[in-house]
Amino acid sequence: MNDKQYGLLFDVRRSVRYHDRRRSFFEQLHQITGGLTVLLSGSVLFDIARPGDSPSWLLAVSAIAAVLAAWDMVVGYAAKTSLHRDLKKRFAALEMDIVGGVESDETFAAYSLERLRIEQDEPPIYRALDLLCHNELLRAEGFRDKDKGVEHFSQVNFFQRLTRHFFHWADLAIV
Incomplete structure (x- = not known):
């Protein structure tokens, strides 16, 4: 496998x-x-069965429960889970094709085109998470931070790690 083909395989594995x-x-x-x-809705239901007025904190709990349910529906956690599950499957299928395929310029072009088709359906990338996956894949392939391949590891600070799913960190780049 030449460097271009290995680079494509590495990128596909990182995407998985x-x-x-x-x-x-x-x-x-x-x-x-x-x-x-x-849980929050259940506590409100138990209070409804009790005689008398509901305390104000319980009304706040019910409001929080309603906001959480609405937030889940608006943001669409289940839909985003499904999207990323589908993208992972497509990248994994491409990885299997690359590993099991014949090494030639024609197949490389076909694999590159398929990668572009998959990437077309991707939402914007969260760069800190992408770099962490890059580093993890390097370790999985036998590189260590202290080895001579250390220049390939990207630096992601604690705050970037903490917020890897919330901020895009567009200024981060693979070393």
Whole structure:
């Protein structure tokens, strides 16, 4: 496999990891939001069965439950989970084609074209997460931060790691 082909395979593998992380993130948000909504709504239902006026804090709890449910529907955590699951599957299928295919300029062009077709359906990239996936893939392929391949690892600071799913960090780049 020449350098261009390996570069394409590496990028496709990084995309598989990236979309798996995004899918997992939205899946967790959907589960947390749904669980909190059920818990908060349940406490309000128990209070309704009790005679007398509801305390103001309970009305606030019911409002929070309504906001959480609305936020989940508006943002569409389930739809975003599905999108990233689909993108991961498409990139994984392309990875299998590359690994199992014949190495030639024609197949490289076809694989590159398929990658572009998949990327056309991608939402904007969260660069810090992408760089973390890049570093993780380097480690999975045997590189270590202290090895001579250290120049290939990208630096992502603590705050960028913490906000990797919330900010695009467009100014970050692969080293």
